[in-house]
Amino acid sequence: MRVPPPAPPAPTDEQLALRDTARALLSRECPPARVRAAWDEPAEAAAAPPAWVALARAGVVGMTAPERFGGGGLDAPDWALVMEEAGRAALPGPLLETTAVAIPLLAALGGDALCDRWLGGAAAGRAVLAVGLGGAPYVADAARAHLLVLEHAGEVHAVERAAVTLTAQPSVDGARRLARVAWQPSAATCLADGPRAAAQLAAAFDRGALAAAAQLVGVARHLIEATVDYAKVRTQFGRAIGSFQAVKHHLARAHVAIELAWPCVWRAAHAVAGAGADRAIAVSLAKARASAAALGAARAALQCHGAIGYSFEHDLHLWMKRAWTLAAAWGDAAWHTERVAALILDPTSQGPAHA
């Protein structure tokens, strides 16, 4: 029997301070009106994504970059808390892709010339990075990316925007810019192949799934907080709808799911940072629970709002649609549950990593 991993420590004061900085910055730079405005921007907009410059200036975009490129050299537990805030604000744009996935991938595989060329700019917010890994058919924010990090047949490639052809694939979440990417892999674009690429791709995918899980918790928390506020003021039958048990139970169940999801995300963040053998299980647990929690929160939020929540003019749908799309991205709950099933149940597997 293997020794279970120790419980992760509580967030440090530095981690909480970074989170608070991000929260304050996002509430200033990315209010709901800004999220809504992102829906109307042309897909090929050259301008930086919402709050991008401010986030970069605060060290958030580059927090994963090595310090010699002006980055923070931070690891998953630090940025997971920030990703939660990005979800809470429904921040549009590729913070997840650039910061959690692409920067560490380039830093690991890029070589001096490529890192010199891109990482400083990415950390400073001048260069936006997009990623297309594994089976994902679409690349988010490809149109406004300067460099795309793409997987091809087990190899990692870095391709400049000018060298790819995009077909926009509009998403139900209008602030999410998806495109199919056509491009030509070549020796010049290839950063790594073989086992070295495979290990980095697996780690990059888990960082993406973890970041999505953290954002989903933030999205879900906002959905429930906003709905609780509404349920306190909307009256029917002469009393606040939040006093009705049916409404309470919708919201309480959603709250319980969120409360159980976050410790899984936090645990996964430490598994990603520690690169232990249980990383895949920890990440899949986090993403599966966070996806389900966010989808449940979206259902509860809409139901408890009634028709006002169903209207396009109300802000609720900005978060609801982010819940739908992020829940499906980076492996949905079913995909991650199956990944756990394969690891714990199949004959060749080592069994549960900790039980």
Next chain:
Amino acid sequence: MSEARAATGDAATDDAAFRAEARAWLRAHVPRHLPPMGSPEGFAAHVAWERALFDAGWAVPAWPARYGGRDATIAQWLIFEEEYYAAGGPPHVTQNGVSLLAPALFELGTDEQKDRLLRPMAAAEVLWAQGWSEPGAGSDLAAVRSTATRVDGGWRLHGQKTWSTRASFCHAMHGLFRTDPDAPRHKGLTYFLVPLDAPGVRVSGFRRLDGDLDFAEVFLDDVFVPDRDVVGAVGGGWKVAMATTGSERGMILRSPGRFLAAAQRLVELYRRARATASPLDRAAVARAWMDAQAYQHYTWQQAGKLAAGQSVAAESSVAKLAWSELDVAICDAALGVLGPRAELVEGAPDAVDDGAWIKAYQFALAGPIYAGTNEIQLNVVAERLLGLPRE
């Protein structure tokens, strides 16, 4: 629970040593199979095991040493629970004393009460039953009608308690009685300790869903209880009961170790039966296993908050909803895997694991009912954690 030590590098080393020591002892001593608790011979067998645990210092690891514990931290207690159930340890027959009465005594009992009651409770010398529910008072606990009337040197108790787990095998009962019929509902209650062999007490066992003799009614007719067996203030019974509910709902009663072990047995069951299990069973097994992991991570986070001196009061309702539903999910998944053999009970020649899963399923179904129904817990979450208005 004793003062938690701050997490340090040394604590990690201590915890690893603690785990190793617990594991070694448990592997060598946990009994293979005990008959169900709800029978005279099963109860006696569980009591004997509990005494062996106590003698080795493992019955109440997190209690102070003077009461028979070893001053373990919360983290160590969670580790012990993981090891206990992983080794196949049976549920604790002392539970309704150790997990339900003791937390209230630690918080509100007198030193005399603690010195007199805690050690025999942990040593399984005095077995305790919980006497809260009455025919007219279930979820609405403050509706209890059993009374206690002041007399010289103590009180005279009248009334009826029900659903009292294993009271027909226990020595004493702790519960709520109405001492002031004119006071507002929650204010007129007092918490009493009642010997079940006192004159005027009649205990009548009856069977649970699974057929075991685990329930009992307790009838009280002019039962004398001395003043020293009042817990907390006269009229302060509700406060004592609330000191219990936090632990009853939360991790003290149902730590993750129990469910991690059940989830592990589920994985092993699936591996044995995979040839006949469907893809939907497989998904249910994985999901239930993940539920147990999530509850573990949640509990460790809560334990960290406790160790840091934060209070986790209404959060115990979140825990209760989580553990009770995941327990049902684990059993549901197992029954799905077993298919046509799921209904076979202990003794059936073809029963897998001697019918343990259908037995466990029946007990799991009680989880959403006892310790405050899940509907009540959802109300608590909504009102106390989300701040929604009362009905």
